Amino acid sequence: MLENESTEKTIKKSKHDYFGIRPTPAFVGASWLALGIGLISYCIGLWNAEMMLNEKGYYFTIILFGLFSVISVQKCVRDKAENIEVTDIYYGISWFTTIASVTLLIIGLWNADLFLSEKGFYGMSFTLAMFGATAVQKNTRDLKIIDRQEDAVDSF
Numbered sequence: 001m002l003e004n005e006s007t008e009k010t011i012k013k014s015k016h017d018y019f020g021i022r023p024t025p026a027f028v029g030a031s032w033l034a035l036g037i038g039l040i041s042y043c044i045g046l047w048n049a050e051m052m053l054n055e056k057g058y059y060f061t062i063i064l065f066g067l068f069s070v071i072s073v074q075k076c077v078r079d080k081a082e083n084i085e086v087t088d089i090y091y092g093i094s095w096f097t098t099i100a101s102v103t104l105l106i107i108g109l110w111n112a113d114l115f116l117s118e119k120g121f122y123g124m125s126f127t128l129a130m131f132g133a134t135a136v137q138k139n140t141r142d143l144k145i146i147d148r149q150e151d152a153v154d155s156f
Contacts, residue, residue, distance in 0.1 A: 022146050023139045031139055035132025039063065042125040045118070058108060063126060066101035067133045073098050074137045 042063055046056050072094035079086045105126055109119045 023142050027135075028139045028143070031132055031135035033132075034128055035136050038125050038127070038129030038132050039067070042122065042129060045121055045125065049114075049118075051112075051114075055112075059105075059122065062101055062105050062108065063129060065097065066105070066126065066130055069094060069098040069101050070130045070134050071137045074134045075141075078138070078141060 043060070046059055049056065072090075076086045076091045076094050080091070105123070109122055112119065114122075
């Protein structure tokens with residue numbers, strides 16, 4: 001067997017063993033839709049809320065903080081799964097900030113002078129945006145790696 005054929009089989013095998021198949025366009029679209037609906041609805045709710053500007057800023061900062069945090073957690077978890085070195089401090093900070101963003105939202109909503117339905121709206125749109133961000137990050141990374149591996153196979 002030639003060296004190129006062996007390498008090609010290894011690349012194809014490793015792609016299917018670890019990553020399975022390419023995320024479907026439906027899942028990729030649903031992930032982006034979840035992120036968009038969660039973030040946009042949260043922001044529209046803030047825009048229309050009858051609260052002081054500093055409160056709106058607090059809730060807006062929490063969603064940005066949360067989105068960044070869950071993307072960092074997803075990247076760290078994925079890097080560790082792929083045996084890419086991740087420092088324990090960054091891994092720990094990523095988890096800490098994710099938990100902190102959720103905790104800050106809960107504390108803010110618990111103490112807010114809002115109807116229970118409004119509190120539920122913010123909680124659900126926050127959760128939807130966090131899930132969407134995680135899924136979009138996962139899909140983006142999967143597609144990039146699969147495309148890179150397919151390009152490597154095609155170059156043989």
